[in-house]
Amino acid sequence: MAKEIERKFLIDLKLIGDLPDGKLISQGFIGTNDKTVVRARIKGDEAFLTLKGEVTGFTRSEFEYQIPVDDATNIIKELCSGGVVEKTRYEIIYENHTWEIDIFHGQNEGLVVAEVEVQSESESVSLPKWIVEEVTGDPKYFNVSLLSNPYSQW
Amino acid sequence: MAKEIERKFLIDLKLIGDLPDGKLISQGFIGTNDKTVVRARIKGDEAFLTLKGEVTGFTRSEFEYQIPVDDATNIIKELCSGGVVEKTRYEIIYENHTWEIDIFHGQNEGLVVAEVEVQSESESVSLPKWIVEEVTGDPKYFNVSLLSNPYSQW
Numbered sequence A, B: 001m002a003k004e005i006e007r008k009f010l011i012d013l014k015l016i017g018d019l020p021d022g023k024l025i026s027q028g029f030i031g032t033n034d035k036t037v038v039r040a041r042i043k044g045d046e047a048f049l050t051l052k053g054e055v056t057g058f059t060r061s062e063f064e065y066q067i068p069v070d071d072a073t074n075i076i077k078e079l080c081s082g083g084v085v086e087k088t089r090y091e092i093i094y095e096n097h098t099w100e101i102d103i104f105h106g107q108n109e110g111l112v113v114a115e116v117e118v119q120s121e122s123e124s125v126s127l128p129k130w131i132v133e134e135v136t137g138d139p140k141y142f143n144v145s146l147l148s149n150p151y152s153q154w
Helices: A069-079 B069-079
Strands: A002-011 A023-030 A037-043 A046-052 A059-067 A085-094 A097-104 A112-117 A131-134 B002-011 B023-030 B037-043 B046-052 B059-067 B085-094 B097-104 B112-117 B131-134
Touching: A023 A069, A037 A069, A046 A069, A046 B046, A059 A069, A059 B059, A059 B069, A069 B059, B023 B069, B037 B069, B046 B069, B059 B069
Parallel strands: none
Antiparallel strands: A002 A059, A002 A112, A002 A131, A023 A037, A023 A085, A037 A046, A046 A059, A085 A097, A097 A112, B002 B059, B002 B112, B002 B131, B023 B037, B023 B085, B037 B046, B046 B059, B085 B097, B097 B112
């Protein structure tokens, strides 16, 4: 078991400057009837099957397994209702933390968020100047929500 | 991707005679809102995470990955609503096919089924004399159904 402890922020992309090379992420979700997330993700030339539990504070259980890309393609096609969320992910290191910058595409074009993983909820994080607002725990920004209620419809 | 093509039967255990050593299986399911199954299974000293699609005829898509037993224990505890299905599985080879005999426990005590996997829906299978009735595709016998509507309540 792993715990994912993560904070999420809206950012001002203009303040970041040049981004490093990014990786295209395409992901689908198996519809669950509670707050558990079952996600198939293709990231560049790798793929992952991930289970996540309910969010409590900044924390949720996470179980992630690398799977063949062909499997992920077929899981998304056959088992995931609701299409895919597509985004490009860029990683930036800022004062000992790795920030993941997600620039969304398709129905979520225009949405840009940054996530930072921490080891405990009390860990202090230096916020870069391009941070605008924290949205940790806001269900609207969960990727699974961005399928049914995409940014273009907000 | 794999396709699981499987037939399921009720059997008369008294006609089988001695069974070989069996393996205890304990499995939980993440609640989904369609016909997809997300299962964590502990089988003896191994564990698996399995996704299955909707059944069409004898066939369904199946994606299975071995995972650490500790992960499966925690997935069942944290993410699977509705408890576990427990059974002991015995394998018997009969005329070129491997039959899986599942003797259920707990709330499903008394239920015994046999499954045989085939390569195509048209493949012919010699039925052993202990077969009583085919129940392939009957949702009542799906393991996920045996949680919410166990055999003891039929």
